[in-house]
Amino acid sequence: MPRRERPSILLIGHGAVAAEVRAAALSTGLFDVGAVLVRHEKLGAVQAELNGYRVIDSLADLDFQPLLAAECASHTAVRQYGPALLRQGIDMVVASIGALSDEGLHRELEAAAMEGGAKLILPAGAVPGIDALNAATLGGLTRVSYISRKPPAAWKGTPAETILDLDALKDAATFYTGTARAAARDYPKNANVAATVALAGLGFDATEVRMIADPAVTTNIHEIEASGAFGDMHLTIKGKPLKSNPKTSSLAAYSTIRAILNRVRVTEI
Ligand SMILES: NC(=O)c1ccc[n+]([C@@H]2O[C@H](COP(=O)([O-])OP(=O)(O)OC[C@H]3O[C@@H](n4cnc5c(N)ncnc54)[C@H](O)[C@@H]3O)[C@@H](O)[C@H]2O)c1
Structure with a gap:
């Protein structure tokens, strides 16, 4: 052989x-x-x-x-x-x-x-659950939402700076709610996960994205919520970054x- x-x-x-x-x-x-x-x-x-x-x-x-x-x-x-x-x-x-x-x-x-x-x-x-989310499209999805929660400093260098005073933030603040397409366009450095969730599920125009600056967290937290004929899913991941690049999980x-x-x-x- x-x-x-x-x-x-x-x-x-x-x-x-x-x-x-x-x-x-x-x-x-x-x-x-x-x-x-x-x-x-x-x-x-x-x-x-x-x-x-x-x-x-x-x-x-x-x-x-x-x-x-x-x-x-x-x-x-x-x-x-x-x-x-x-x-x-x-x-x-x-x-x-x-x-x-x-x-x-x-x-x-x-x-x-x-x-x-x-x-x-x-x-x-x-992010987790991309296999399940994509499989669930076969039965039909009604809603997919992705929430990105990061410490305020992690949003520096993005349009969040013009919406929030990141250095003075005391409580969690949502500064973006919209489609995955606009999120990827306006926050290109943070686009990978939004794009993955959109491509696996309901597409760029029907996937809701929320971005939160939260002084109470120290890591980047990704949440995916999805509903459809398969049932309901709510996944959260607190990923640890690579030592060689703190921006990459x-x-x-x-x-x-x-x-x-x-x-x-x-x-x-
Ligand atoms: N899918 C995800 O969830 C996810 C998560 C984190 C990072 N990423 C992406 O993965 C990629 C790699 O991440 P990383 O942490 O290794 O980044 P990095 O900055 O550590 O390394 C990127 C490397 O690619 C090289 N490079 C850039 N453009 C190039 C080009 N046109 N031709 C050849 N080489 C080029 C750079 O010189 C650098 O060496 C990034 O684009 C990042 O956005 C994806």
């Missing part, structure tokens, strides 16, 4: 999530990182840092057919590399799911995937790795 060869992936990015993917390749021994794709201006520095890895700055330098590409970089990277990879028949795991709030880009990626016979793979990221990295492992393990769960 032929032995299964250890597959190689293309890793896009070299930040916090990408480091976890490289570590998982070594610790599980189930896949290799065949190449790391970085921005041109970072090429030399990353080559020096990632000794032993093939580091490239263009898809033209990809000299093997990867099992898949794991995007762990940015919305720009999804736009920059996604269509070409999918058109070449290379499946793509996307961590920067907020990029798909741009309907035009989502359509372009889907068209490229159809053309190449490839798949766009969207891991659950930082550790679960976001683990769910990207899980998506890769599901492609290489015999049992998919």
